[in-house]
Amino acid sequence: MMQPVYHRILLKLSGEVLAGPDGKGIDFDTVNSVCAAVRDCAALGVQIGLVVGGGNFWRGRSSGEMDRTRADHMGMLATTMNSLALADALEQMGVPVRVQTAIPMPQVAEPYIRNRAVRHLEKGRVVIFGCGTGNPFFSTDTAAALRAAEINAEIIFKATNVDGVYDKDPNKFPDAVKYDTLTHTEILNKGLAVMDSTAASLCRDNGISILVFNLADPQNIVRAVKGENVGTVVKE
Numbered sequence: 001m002m003q004p005v006y007h008r009i010l011l012k013l014s015g016e017v018l019a020g021p022d023g024k025g026i027d028f029d030t031v032n033s034v035c036a037a038v039r040d041c042a043a044l045g046v047q048i049g050l051v052v053g054g055g056n057f058w059r060g061r062s063s064g065e066m067d068r069t070r071a072d073h074m075g076m077l078a079t080t081m082n083s084l085a086l087a088d089a090l091e092q093m094g095v096p097v098r099v100q101t102a103i104p105m106p107q108v109a110e111p112y113i114r115n116r117a118v119r120h121l122e123k124g125r126v127v128i129f130g131c132g133t134g135n136p137f138f139s140t141d142t143a144a145a146l147r148a149a150e151i152n153a154e155i156i157f158k159a160t161n162v163d164g165v166y167d168k169d170p171n172k173f174p175d176a177v178k179y180d181t182l183t184h185t186e187i188l189n190k191g192l193a194v195m196d197s198t199a200a201s202l203c204r205d206n207g208i209s210i211l212v213f214n215l216a217d218p219q220n221i222v223r224a225v226k227g228e229n230v231g232t233v234v235k236e
Contacts, residue, residue: 002226002227002228003044003226004041004044004045004046004225004226004227005225005226005227006046006154006155006225006227007045007046007047007154008046008047008048008049008121008151008152008153008154009041009046009047009048009049009153009154009155009156009157009225010049010050010051010144010147010148010151010153010155010156010157011038011048011049011050011051011156011157011159011221012050012051012052012140012141012144012156012157012158012159013034013050013051013052013053013082013086013159013215014052014053014055014140014159014160015052015053015054015055015056015057015078015079015082016053016055016056016161017030017034017159017161017215018030018031018034018052018056018082018085018086019056023056024056024057025056025057026056026081026082026085028085028089031085031086031089032089033218034086034215034218034221035086035089035090035093035095036093036218037218037219037220037221037222038050038090038095038126038221039090039093039094039095040219040221040222041221041222041225042095042124042126044222044225044226045124046225047121047122047124048121048126048127049117049121049126049127049128049129049147049148049151049153050083050086050126050127050128050129051128051129051132051140051143051144051147052079052082052083052086052128052130052140053079053082053140054075054076054077054078054079054081054082054140055078056078056082057078057081057082058071058074058075058077058078059075068136068137069136069137071136072136072137073103073136075132076102076103076130076131076132076134077131079130079131079132079140080099080101080105080108080109080130080131082130083099083101083109083128083129083130084099084108084109084130086128087099087128090126095126096123096124096125096126097125097126097127097128098110098117098120098125098126098127098128099127099128099130100112100113100116100117100127100128100129100130101129101130101131101134102129102130102131102132102133102134102135102143103131103134109130112129112131112134114150114151117129117147117150117151118151118152121151127151129143129147133146138198139195139196139198139199141158141195141196141198141199142195142196142198142199142202144156144158144199145195145198145199145200145202145203145206145208146202148203148206148208149202149206149208153208154209155208155209155210155211156203156208156209156210156211157211157213157221157224158194158195158210158211158212158213159213159214159215159220159221160212160213160214160215161214161215161216162212162214163178163213163214163230163231164178164179164180164212164213164214164231164232165178165179165182165187165192165194165212165231165232165234166178166179167179167190167192169193178232179232180232180233181232181233181234181235182194182232182233182234183204183234183235183236184200184201184203184204184210184234184235184236185204185236187200187234188200188201188204194210194212194234195210203234204236207236209233209234209235210233210234210235211224211230211231211232211233211234212231212232212234213230213231213232214230214231
């Protein structure tokens with residue numbers, strides 16, 4: 001069996017991924033498939049932090065005339081619902097897990113405390129970070145970059161609906177070219193849709209690599225952990 005090439009990772013999932021074919025809400029077949037891959041990675045001894053978006057329930061930036069701060073707070077609550085669903089699926093698979101939220105809600109989850117999160121990871125528990133950064137105007141991509149820096153993750157696994165980073169949308173342009181490797185600076189200069197600029201800058205400034213890959217097959221998470229050639233690697 002191939003050994004993992006990473007010791008500690010931050011897995012970033014979009015909320016839309018959890019919606020499955022319906023495109024909204026939570027599809028538990030999809031959740032179970034993703035969590036099975038996380039379980040397999042944990043069984044290899046990999047320490048896993050996880051950030052999930054909330055777009056399957058709510059997207060603050062498409063909330064029309066609503067106040068942006070309030071809309072973003074609703075999005076943070078949506079990420080908490082997804083975090084609890086993932087935690088429940090992992091627990092049913094026998095994986096120890098903790099949910100920590102950037103907005104305190106002690107009846108629901110632990111408050112985010114960096115040292116406690118690291119201790120959970122060291123004990124082999126998956127830690128799911130909810131509520132993004134806890135601040136409006138910041139995406140869950142930025143939350144993933146921030147948490148990765150705080151827990152000293154070696155890399156961010158950004159699971160998407162495409163098999164890497166392209167020079168243009170491969171769903172619209174058949175001549176789109178896939179990159180095998182990129183730098184954070186190239187992402188920012190070329191305006192590539194990998195992460196928002198705040199998240200990409202944070203990763204660049206803290207030397208955090210990013211692997212962008214397709215989650216259509218959740219076992220790609222395991223393949224990536226083992227160092228197989230999956231997706232596009234972003235490093236400075």
